[in-house]
Amino acid sequence: MNRRKVTVAVTALNAIDSPGPGVPVIRGLKESEMLDVRIVGLSYESLEPGIYMHDIVDKVYQIPYPSSGIESLLARIEYIHSKENLDVIIPNFDAELFPFIRLEERLRAMGIRTFLPTEKQFDERHKINLPAFGKKYGIKVPASEPVNDPNEIGKISKEMKFPLLVKGKFYDAFVAFNADQAREYFHKVSAKWGLPIILQEYVKGIEYNVIGLGDGKGNRIAAVPIRKQYITDKGKAWGGISVGDEKMLALTDHFIQSTKWRGPFELELMKDEKNEFSLLEINPRIPAWVYLSVGVGQNIPEALVRLALGEKVDAFSHYEIGKMFIRYSWDMIVDLKDYQQIATYGEL
Amino acid sequence: MKKMKSNIALSESGFVFNPNTGESFTLNPVGQQLFEMIREGQDYQSIRKKFLEIYEVEDSIFEKDYEDFVHLLHSYQMMEPDEQA
Numbered sequence: 001m002n003r004r005k006v007t008v009a010v011t012a013l014n015a016i017d018s019p020g021p022g023v024p025v026i027r028g029l030k031e032s033e034m035l036d037v038r039i040v041g042l043s044y045e046s047l048e049p050g051i052y053m054h055d056i057v058d059k060v061y062q063i064p065y066p067s068s069g070i071e072s073l074l075a076r077i078e079y080i081h082s083k084e085n086l087d088v089i090i091p092n093f094d095a096e097l098f099p100f101i102r103l104e105e106r107l108r109a110m111g112i113r114t115f116l117p118t119e120k121q122f123d124e125r126h127k128i129n130l131p132a133f134g135k136k137y138g139i140k141v142p143a144s145e146p147v148n149d150p151n152e153i154g155k156i157s158k159e160m161k162f163p164l165l166v167k168g169k170f171y172d173a174f175v176a177f178n179a180d181q182a183r184e185y186f187h188k189v190s191a192k193w194g195l196p197i198i199l200q201e202y203v204k205g206i207e208y209n210v211i212g213l214g215d216g217k218g219n220r221i222a223a224v225p226i227r228k229q230y231i232t233d234k235g236k237a238w239g240g241i242s243v244g245d246e247k248m249l250a251l252t253d254h255f256i257q258s259t260k261w262r263g264p265f266e267l268e269l270m271k272d273e274k275n276e277f278s279l280l281e282i283n284p285r286i287p288a289w290v291y292l293s294v295g296v297g298q299n300i301p302e303a304l305v306r307l308a309l310g311e312k313v314d315a316f317s318h319y320e321i322g323k324m325f326i327r328y329s330w331d332m333i334v335d336l337k338d339y340q341q342i343a344t345y346g347e348l
Numbered sequence: 349m350k351k352m353k354s355n356i357a358l359s360e361s362g363f364v365f366n367p368n369t370g371e372s373f374t375l376n377p378v379g380q381q382l383f384e385m386i387r388e389g390q391d392y393q394s395i396r397k398k399f400l401e402i403y404e405v406e407d408s409i410f411e412k413d414y415e416d417f418v419h420l421l422h423s424y425q426m427m428e429p430d431e432q433a
Contacts, residue, residue, distance in 0.1 A: 206369075227370030243370040244355070275425065321367040322357070
């Protein structure tokens, strides 16, 4: 088959203990049978491992942090585009989605496609708005409250019993068993991710996740549910297995149909002792375990790029159940000149 | 009659995988034998008769162990729900 040549820029090349999805997204794209993909990595820091993976990343450029504003991001992308002629950008960090959503039309005018949720979809699924989201779409979610001042914690903890989850607006979650702990985590999380933090009812149970892709018209293009088998102290799945739970797929379909979700997503679910699922979080992007979806027969990064390019993409009808991913770390030996190049010139 | 979900997988080594929940278990040879009989749809009296023939076990102890085993299968969602007590 003649594979369509495309140049795709991918962010989130980091791989710390809370790894970014960039490298597994690239692995999926490189294994595509329909696309011949040239990868342009977009990095923030000079030590992101993906920068140095020359076998799968063809070129890397540093880009400014989202906090520096969309104009400086756009200026940098214009420069990169002038060199690389980008077809598609896949942003993979929560914090950079909003700027990329805002830039969608301007990028399109330059000839660069994205396939992201709308601003409304992005906002209403936000952790802060999750209770309203659950009510609107008839999805069971745990009670939660946004908190801007640590003095509010005492009052809220009278309404919601401990233990409670203290969550950052983008990342991080800690279980607090009393108000003192909650205040401690408030400061820790807000220092890193800003305000508000979210206090969420703690649901005891087994963690499941669903990775999916919606076409923006209410149709499911892809969905793979997993059970987390090995969870780090950061709550990240370091091992998982694909499962065939129809309830999770039905919930995913309901989510896609009712929101007309556009783009990739991850549903974080907790199954309680009554075997009922609560939706803990909706991540509006590809999760770091996306490579399992490729391994079970649903190449979500490939489908995402094809949707972004305006191609007709058929929905995946099946996936292999009982396939596992087991994550590991890998030490690369890197020449100082590579590090020097990216650190000094912002390109490699 | 107790009915097991049709998609529960059992390997020759006694490894059980529930594809609905992602849980897996290991059975000893006796558990494996009991599991297979239940999966085949054999009723309690038939299973009891065979076990009492093969093993030196008191009727009352077998009954208790059988009920415990089936209870575990229910709690791990391996049995059809309409059969639950």
